[in-house]
Amino acid sequence: MTTMPSPHPTTPPDATDHPVRGTRTGRTRRVLTAVLVTLVALLTLSGCARVQAGLAVQPDDTVDGDVVIATPGGAPDGKGPAITVPPELADDVDVAPYSQDGYVGSKITFTGLTFEQVSKLNLLGGVAGGRADLELRRVGGRIAVQGRADLTTVPVDGADVQLRINFPGEVVETNGEPDGGQVNWTFAPGEVGQINASVAATDPNAPSTVGWTLFLGALVVAAAGVAVVLAKRNRNPPVRT
Template sequence: MLTGCLRVQVSMGVSSNDRVSGRIVAAAVPQNDKDKGPQLKAPDALASKVRVDPYSQDGYVGSQVYFDDLTFGEVQQLGGLSDQTQGMFNLQFNRVGDLVTLTGRVDLKSLPPQGSDVQLTVAFPARIATTNGTRESDSEVSWKLPAGDVTSLHAEVGYADPNTRSFAGWAGIVGGLTLAVAAVVAVLAYMTRNPDPPAYVRAARWIRNSRNTHV
């Protein structure tokens, strides 16, 4: 059985002074010695705050991105890590008084259902009231997103003093999730460019095409 052929891991933290730091990994199992896996590139405007290094661990190769002390506006620019875009993440934020609600829909149907590891972890600047993710602490939540499926995200966070800075914090979270999209898209682009994809990719495409034929 094929396991762990794709790896996308995104972790980030939003600090109380509205700065964001974190790390992203986008990697795959190489098919030959020249295969470098998914490649990400730091946006020119963020060259001094974002570093992209080669990733090689546990049989995976690809890219790992480190970003530090980004403003919320700069976090949104991290979507430029990949030249391609996909509407894979659909997020909505609503505030009623001191309660901020995050709802989202993550569509990973394009990834092979087997052999993919996609994880997202977000540390919020306040205690999480409710969520459908896994609580890592009072203010940190993670989601293990199943490939080949659609996942709904939900979190409610209370802010004692809702103001412009609090809302900007959520803008930073939106930017961070855009970064997750860039990492996933980089993996998909890598798979598409490969002239001879591995068996698990061919099987996933065959299954998807078969479903479309019978719709």
């Protein structure tokens, strides 16, 4: 099987250049069950398959991306694996036909989803979606990524499974292949693939240091003004008549 390059997310070339789309909740633990690994179960149903995901984590902890799920000739019915989007995400997720290099299936595209919304896309994997998972957590100034893709039941020559994630910060540690702020994983059929990464990224919910700096600066100026006034009064006491 020819392995094609993974699809690029439908975001501008630099995924970190997106404007912030709004504030999120505090530093609570949020789980991202990635689309790629939750769709791995489809491989056991269709034999040879292509599952390629490109995700871009934005500075405001939202996720953009696209995912291709396809089989040779669109097996088993010529249309490829059936994809069902949860009703609550129908307005946020686009599903379009995909056909390239003899592979036929679907391409899922989404923009600005929260971690929680992306986790709901595990329904696309059906009841067997629990075979794999990806957890993404905000831990202060870092984004921690952990997960696994279990391909032990997939034929050794039967799959092209890739994951690419762009991060808005420096990749500090990973078991994937780092390239600047991007990490790539290629999963081998017949094995369990581990997903780990730690990324230094500013917490969008952290208090702004600019505001505190301006506030402290104003206090210093005010204190200096009071000191000047008091000094003048001490030098030139009022004349008593």
